[in-house]
Amino acid sequence: MDExxxxxxxxxxxxxxxxxSVCRGFQKQxxxxxxxxxxxxxxxxxxQPDPEFLLAVRRELTRVAGDPDKDDPxxxx
Amino acid sequence: MNPPSGAPPIDSxxxxxxxxYGFAYARLRDHHLAQxxxxxxxxxxxxxxxxxxxxxxxxxxxxxxxxxxxxxxxxTSSRRPNLSSAPDGExxxxxxxxxxxxxxxxxxxxxxxxxxxxxxxxAAQNADLRKWIALxxxxxxxxxxxxxxxxxxxxxxxxxxxxxxxxxxxxxAVMLTRARQALRLCxxxxxxx
Numbered sequence: 007m008d009e010x011x012x013x014x015x016x017x018x019x020x021x022x023x024x025x026x027s028v029c030r031g032f033q034k035q036x037x038x039x040x041x042x043x044x045x046x047x048x049x050x051x052x053x054q055p056d057p058e059f060l061l062a063v064r065r066e067l068t069r070v071a072g073d074p075d076k077d078d079p080x081x082x083x
Numbered sequence: 084m085n086p087p088s089g090a091p092p093i094d095s096x097x098x099x100x101x102x103x104y105g106f107a108y109a110r111l112r113d114h115h116l117a118q119x120x121x122x123x124x125x126x127x128x129x130x131x132x133x134x135x136x137x138x139x140x141x142x143x144x145x146x147x148x149x150x151x152x153x154x155x156x157x158x159t160s161s162r163r164p165n166l167s168s169a170p171d172g173e174x175x176x177x178x179x180x181x182x183x184x185x186x187x188x189x190x191x192x193x194x195x196x197x198x199x200x201x202x203x204x205x206a207a208q209n210a211d212l213r214k215w216i217a218l219x220x221x222x223x224x225x226x227x228x229x230x231x232x233x234x235x236x237x238x239x240x241x242x243x244x245x246x247x248x249x250x251x252x253x254x255x256a257v258m259l260t261r262a263r264q265a266l267r268l269c270x271x272x273x274x275x276x
Binding site for chain 1: 093096097100101102104105106108109110112114117118121122125126129130188191192193196199200201202203204206207212213216217220231232235236241256263266267270
């Protein structure tokens, strides 16, 4: 699933799958597994951050925007 | 350092903060760490605004910065002593002896897995499967989870996913196989219970 197969390997796989019903079922499992994992992660992505956190980030950006040199280690005053 | 020319309005960056948080949380599974890295990424974005070409959507650019922050975090944490006994899932119960010494199936891997053998779209809508996959994914160690989502969800090529997770390409391939086997076995155990 992670390596590109050569044309020869793809052909061999196709013939093998034609004869192997267990392999075809296993492949279906793997495809469904990927779909489920994607669904699971995207539902987590909908998680909303704490409003307090957003306020804190805004404050930090405002601070950096007001004094961008303050936390720059290369800045010499 | 001088302020970047044409600095972005803070509102433009903040507009994407919830999406960035969701991205980080879904991959790191740690609220506090996700918050820290999102804040770092947004501050870094503000400071390097002059490098933003505008050719891609702002969220894409910000997500790229966040990915680097996640990578940096993993690089740093991999240098620290790790208390976990199986940080990369080495001890995961994955070896369900699928094949015998001749390379033939040793067991029927499809036993009890009919729900997973429907079309992927149908499987993804199955509430039970969704519940189990969420629980099974919780069992993946953090680095393996990050590698797996980079590959399976973000569609990154193996070398890039490996870089993101801070492992070698060779290790990544083994770890990805291990993750798939662990998830499949975990689902099977729950489905036939």
